Amino acid sequence: MQIPVASDAGPVLDTEVFGDGEPLLLIGGMSAHRGMWTDELLDALTPHFAVATYDHRGIGTSSRAEGPFTIADLAADARGILDGLGWDSAHVLGTSMGGMIAQEFALNSPDRVRSLVLGCTTAGGPGAIGAPGSSGAARLVEAISSRDADRVARIAFEVNLSPEFIARAGA
Numbered sequence: 001m002q003i004p005v006a007s008d009a010g011p012v013l014d015t016e017v018f019g020d021g022e023p024l025l026l027i028g029g030m031s032a033h034r035g036m037w038t039d040e041l042l043d044a045l046t047p048h049f050a051v052a053t054y055d056h057r058g059i060g061t062s063s064r065a066e067g068p069f070t071i072a073d074l075a076a077d078a079r080g081i082l083d084g085l086g087w088d089s090a091h092v093l094g095t096s097m098g099g100m101i102a103q104e105f106a107l108n109s110p111d112r113v114r115s116l117v118l119g120c121t122t123a124g125g126p127g128a129i130g131a132p133g134s135s136g137a138a139r140l141v142e143a144i145s146s147r148d149a150d151r152v153a154r155i156a157f158e159v160n161l162s163p164e165f166i167a168r169a170g171a
Helices: 039-045 071-085 097-108 136-146 149-160
Strands: 002-006 012-018 022-027 049-054 090-095 113-119
Touching: 002 071, 012 071, 022 071, 022 097, 039 049, 049 071, 071 097, 090 097, 097 113, 136 149
Parallel strands: 022 049, 022 090, 090 113
Antiparallel strands: 002 012, 012 049
């Protein structure tokens, strides 16, 4: 079942719900679309949860991103998904940038988050991708736009790890 959900921030977010049970919102990473959640994961979750997956603004079949936006805007989008589905609260699982969105959502709407699972993510701060003065996010977006998989892998390696680790032999 596909449900277009309008968030309070404006875009229409294409959402799909699978299974029955307690509500669970899956929040994907940068440039991830809802179809990237594996069948194996969904098959394991859907007997226990009503699992909502969605495309971020500007991704997949959601509406285009109009102008710049922040992690806080994407957290408002996640809250809009719950509102659109009529869910008062949900368990929330976020990976990569989705984990950053999930953290922002939990901090700003703690009554809406039943539990929080974070995978391969960061809390941000100095040195994190997207932190003020960091060119990591811009470099990664530029690499992704190039559609050169080797370049994406190299830049992702460079922006996600410390310079000390990268300098190690064999890294």
